[in-house]
Every structure is written in C-alpha cells, then in structure tokens.
Amino acid sequence: MNHEAVTVIGMGSMGRALAEAFRAAGHPTTVWNRSPAKAADLVARGAVRAETVADAIAASPLIVVCVLDHDAMYTTLAADEAALAGRTVVNLGSGSPEQAREAAVWAARLGAAYVDGAIMSTPPGIGRPESMLLYSGDAAAFARHVDTLRALGDPLDLGPDAGVASLYDTALLGVMWATLTGWLHGSAVVGADGVKAADFTPIANRWPAHAVTGFIGHYAAQVDAGAYPGDDATLDVHLATMDHLVHASRDRGVDTALPELYRAYTERAITAGHGADGYARVIEGLRG
C-alpha cells in the first residue's frame, strides 16, 4: 500500500488524534499549530512539525484542517492560500452547511478541491473502524483520498454537496440530544420511585437497540413515501399512552415539558384527521 502524505492543521485534542491515527497507519504526517508545543508528542513519535503554514501545505497533497471554525480556517490558510492549488482540503472543524458550501466556492477559486467532514466520535474513538466520519463535497478528491481517510474511522460518502456532512452532523446530534433527554426524563420518573439509573439504563439501552431502531427503519420508508399507515400502533393509541407518562411524571414532580411536547405533536396530527396513522405522520407537522 502506497502511504500518501497528509498534513493536519490544528492540534487541539481532536486534531492531535487525527494526526496520530494517520501516523500510526503509516502515512508521512506533517502537523502545524499556532502553538508549536502542542505537537511535541506527535513529533517524538515520528510526525514532522512544519515551521510555517506554507511548509505544511507544501508537504502533502491532502490537507486536513481541524480548527475552531471556518473563520479560523481562512485566517490560518491565508498565510499561503495560493499553494493550495491542486491539493485537497478536508475540513473536519465545525460549521454550518452554508459555511461548507461557501468554503467549496472559496477552494474552487484557488484551484483546490474541498471536502467537508463531520466526526461522529470523541477523540479516543478516532482510528477505530466502527467510528463514523461523514464526508461530502468534491467527489473525485474524496475518491482519491478515501483510503487515507479510512485511517480515522469508517468514511461515509454523503455525495457532492459540501453542505450535507454538516447538516447530517447537526441532525444526528439532535437525535442524540433527544434520546439523551428522553433517557434522563425516564430515569427521573423511575428514580422518583427509588429505581437506580444503573438498573433502568441497561433495559433502556436494550430497548432502542432491539425495538426503536427497527421502528425507525420501518418509518423511514413511510417518510419518503409521505404515507403513514398505522399498522403497528396508531396515533390515537400513542396519545392515550402518552397521557399515562404525562400523569406519572406530574404525580412524581418530574418536569412534563418533553412528554407534553410530543403529546402536542401527536394531538395536532390527530386533530388534522390522522388519528389512524402511525407515529411517523408527526413529521408533517414538523416540516415547514
């Protein structure tokens, strides 16, 4: 295997994890950071510290950027922007879909390829094959570098629109917050009757793994079809059981805003005449 050279710009905890994963996979790895001391460990293990951004860019056809935001990326690369011509910038820092699309235009103007990415892992997960990294943007550049990027975790190709990786990122975090908040609420409800979170949680974790993800897979086709047959449970049935949770929460002095919110979505769909539909119908009320 030909080990492509790669440059990592930004040595926060995530940038260091990225550089270490490239280095450990055998890629000649050049690193740059505003404060050079951050790279000391990596350099001791064989990475090369570039003295300047210009040197960092010159060292590799693939420039992976992991700095605070898009402004920090532009400011850093401005030191030798023209040298990006013919290279690929993979931006793994955070930003909005709109910022990613602007960055693709910026890169094109410089003759560089731009791929935007999102890391669905904490730094210790970098380099593990089960960790997901999402990429979207220049398709040819992604194809050229995907074997190198595989050193970071499983690289998922979300297509040529540079904004999509970032959009998935924020939407997936939303699923996470919703799930975490639902679990915390459930833990508060059972906790009020003396149940430990350590007892409730293995069951709560087993339930989504074996049931909820199955429902979601089934409902995805309904969402795309715009038809939501209530073949498992109808909104009418959901509403009645949601009332049990609202009451059980209130009786225990536990905040009811979360169950009242999805109860309201459910009731709104029922009022619109969809009580015999399944839960996926709720998306129609969420959309603009």
Next chain:
Amino acid sequence: MNHEAVTVIGMGSMGRALAEAFRAAGHPTTVWNRSPAKAADLVARGAVRAETVADAIAASPLIVVCVLDHDAMYTTLAADEAALAGRTVVNLGSGSPEQAREAAVWAARLGAAYVDGAIMSTPPGIGRPESMLLYSGDAAAFARHVDTLRALGDPLDLGPDAGVASLYDTALLGVMWATLTGWLHGSAVVGADGVKAADFTPIANRWPAHAVTGFIGHYAAQVDAGAYPGDDATLDVHLATMDHLVHASRDRGVDTALPELYRAYTERAITAGHGADGYARVIEGLRG
C-alpha cells in the same frame, strides 16, 4: 421439562400471541374470551377454550390476564374471584404503577399471588428470546413461573414492588417517543435539503447503537452518584452546538420546539453554575 398448565384471559391480538407462544412451547393452554370466536384458531391448534371464567381459572395455577385495563380485569375475574386463592395472576394489560400496587393488595386479600408485567414488544415479537417482558410483584410466584413465562420472551425481574414494571413501561415508551421525535426532527432538517429519510436513517440508527448507548451507560453512574463531570463534552459546548441545530431548523422552516426544549434545559443548568458539567446534569432540573 415439566410443562405447567397456563390460562390466558383476553384474546385481543396480544392475548392470542401470548396463548400461541405458551401452546407452541408445549404448555397445556386454556383460553377464555368474552367473544369465544376470537379463540377459534388457537383451539384448532390444540388450546382449550374454557366455557366460563370459573373453568378458565380452575384449569391452571398460572392465570395470565391481557385485557384492556385494570377495571376490565376486575370485572372479568369477578365471575369466580374466590377460585384465585393459591393461584398466580400475571397481569400483562396496561395500567399505572398505582393500579398495579392496588391489584397486589386485591390479590393478597383473595389469597392469590400477583405479578404485574409489561410487554416491550408488538404481538409478532412474542415468543422471540430477544423480546423483553418486564415483571414485578410477588417474588416467590415469579420464581415459580418464570420458566413458563420464558415462552413469551426474555423475562426481566424488576423486584417485589408490583408498580415498577408499569413504571418502567411508561418511562421506556418515553425514551422511545423522545428518540422517534428526535429522528423525525432530524429527518425533517436533512429532508429540507433534499436528503431522503432512507439515506439519513441507517446512519441515525448506527449512531445511537455505537455512540449514544455508550454515553448513556457512562452517564447512568453519574446520575446515581449525583456528580456529572464534563469529561466528554461540557454543557457549555452542548449549548453552542444546540444553537447550530436551532438555526439550521429555523432556516429550513422546521419546527424548533424540540431543540429549543433541551436547549432550555441546558441553559438552565448553565445558569445555575454547571456549565462545565456534562449533559447528565440536566436530570437535576427535570426532577421535582
């Protein structure tokens, strides 16, 4: 293996699935329903239809009840309540924790053992070892019948408080609704930019399985300890990234109430001085 006789009262779609699972596992199975026709298929396969509730009770030491609610259970069993003495009633219908605790008192008065249960599966999942059924109540009775109950799916013992199975049931449904609603919201956000739910969903389903359940397992110990070190991501960091989702939703005309709700919980905890804590700290604001 000695195949204990079992009676199933209530032949809705779930009651029929329960009786069929007992029958298929080799248990002499007696069934009763207000409308006898509902049991015809089961009887054709070898179950015995009791003519009266009294016959149904007399047939087995284990009486599994799956009727609409607690009132329907009392009304049905009233036909020969005294015959319940020395038997075990396992109630798999729906109801509140308080109703389950009342039922335990009712059964004790009759000299019967009471176990309350919750079925975390749809009827087609009954009989599969990965399906979870939750039980709480009379510990000796549960131990006596657990091998029979295993025919329905994995029987989980939640201890002697009859109310706990029902409380887990409603709390777990809450985790499900929160997760489903979060996934529908995420699907609406990416859908606004043309991404199909069928493309988003496999990634959304993989993300909880490999990451979110890990966080939850880690946070459960924090909830029980009442200490929430922000060792992965702090509430301050969560708040900033939640703002991205609120904005991305609003820009796309997608309802923002769900992200605004957990954003408000997060902000409340930060305002109370816990910005450096992790997300599990939010439970303190949910509790009464």
